[in-house]
Amino acid sequence: MNYIAVVLRKISDNLRKMPDILKKHKKVIIPLVVVLIAITALFNIASKSEDINNSDLSETKDVSEKVNVETLRVSKDTLTDTANYSGVIVPSSTVNVLSTISGDVNKKYYEVGERVNKESVLFDMDTEDILDSVNIAEVTAANAKNAVEKAKIALNNASHDYDVNAQLFDAGVIAKNTFDNIKTTYELAKLSLQDAENAYKVAETQLSMNRKTLQDASVKSPIKGVVLESNVNENAFLSAGTIAYVIINLDVINIEVNVTEDIINTIRLGDSVDVKIASVSEEYFKGNVINISPGANSDGTFKVKIEVLNSDNLLKSGMFAEVDFVKNYLENVLTVPVNSVLSENGQNYVYIVEDGIAKKMAVKLGFDHGDNIEILDGLSENMLVVTKGQQYVSDGLAVVDVTEVNQ
Structure with missing residues (x-):
């Protein structure tokens, strides 16, 4: 009311300064101004009330909102402890094709890089x-x-x-x-x-x-493979004993790696290994150990030969490869996904879900396999561990498990 009186006083002062024609309508203008001021005041009050209500609703919503998470049951699994070594791809077999007679080359049928079958005629002598x-x-x-x-x-x-x-x-x-x-x-x-x-x-x-x-006089390839070298030319003389062609077999390739003495006795003939050739694919190839050197190289390492099928001929001689040898199997151990584990002040922990409530659990970690990690202490089998959304969870917070919904 004081606010309205002040406004009316100011209006009255201003009206005194207005022309006489406006003064004549003073009785009409003043009520109109009062009404406008009242409407404005009511609007301001309503706006403030709405802001307060919205704020209250927002706070209420924040308090009642649950965090969506995905979970996975703690289970027992087998983890493998591996050692990674680099090696070089070599052909499984390399054959030097010699000319047994001397004379002129009449016809040449294959060039470097071309595939040949066993008994394919490589060239004819006169x-x-x-x-x-x-x-x-x-x-x-x-x-x-x-x-x-x-x-x-x-x-x-x-x-x-x-x-x-x-x-x-x-x-x-x-x-x-x-x-x-x-x-x-x-x-x-x-x-x-x-x-x-x-x-x-x-x-x-x-x-x-x-x-x-x-x-x-018709010189044939003794194996199926690819021409690595060709040393003959048509109508040129070729002496007996000359290496005319070099044929390599790439349908099955070998990888030679030199491993250290701490792992050599864990490798057995026939062992399956994972092989990665990054220049070809991010996927792993399967290989088998076919040869283990009984003696050390001059640098103290031991040569191990791996055989890998190469039916698509994607793997080439000289490419670099990485081989994972299994050093140890950890069987029947509790595991969780690595990304479910959080750390704070040097303490590792995970969140589990019990009756819709997140619970913080300190854990002792074991062998890290990369995707999964061994849990030595802190969890039991079949507990539901939060695997997604754990960054937004706190101990005791109500959560919604949407694992089945997202699958």
Whole structure:
């Protein structure tokens, strides 16, 4: 009311200064002003009341609001303690393909990087001279074979004459010198057959060698793989014994790693290991231990060879790999997700949920597996541990478990 009186007084003072025409309407204007002031005052009071009510509602809402969390039951699991070592990929097999004959290269079929199958022809040597040698050897062998047949016939005849005349000689029908000549003919026939057979064997051997040379003129890959090196050119001379191609097998690759003595005795042949080649994939490849060196290298480490299937041929020789060897298995231990564990003033703790209320639990940690961590003390199996939203939870706070809703 004092506020309104002051306002009216100021209006009255101002009206005294106004022209006479306004003074004549003073009785009308003053009530209007009073009404306007009253409305304004009521509006201000209502606004303040609404602000107070809104503030009260906000405070009430904050007090009654529950925090949404997700949980996971504490369970027993098996954790593995691993040791990580770096290694280099090498082919599971490397073959040097040599030329066994000298001559000009007639045709080349594969270049570096191309895949070959076992028995694929890599290149052909010029065979003109070789074919001539084969033809001559075939004729020689055929003649030698005919000579053997003739020698057999001659021996058969000489043997028959010898048998008949031996009886005549025993009966005294023919003279000794006559029988001796027949006997000599028989012995010579046997020697002739032996010589013919030896000559035939030599001819057959030479023919086989020439045919083998003709076969070797088509040089084939002894394994399925990829061409790593090619040292031949068409129409160029190639000497016998030259490494013409190098073929590697990458369908199965090996990884060679050098491990320290503190882990070598925990590794066994056939052990399964996880292999990561970061340049190829973030996913792990499965490998198996196929060889363990019985002796140390000059630096005191031990070489271990891992075999990995490479059916997609994504893994290349020379790539770097990381291998995880399992040092120890921790079986039947309580575990929780690593991200559920909080720390304050050096004390590790988690929140569990009991009857909709968050409860702070101090825990003693064990082996950290990366995703899960061992709980040595502080929790029991089947407790509900908060895994999401724990940063917004405090001891005794009401929470809503939305795990099933979010799944």
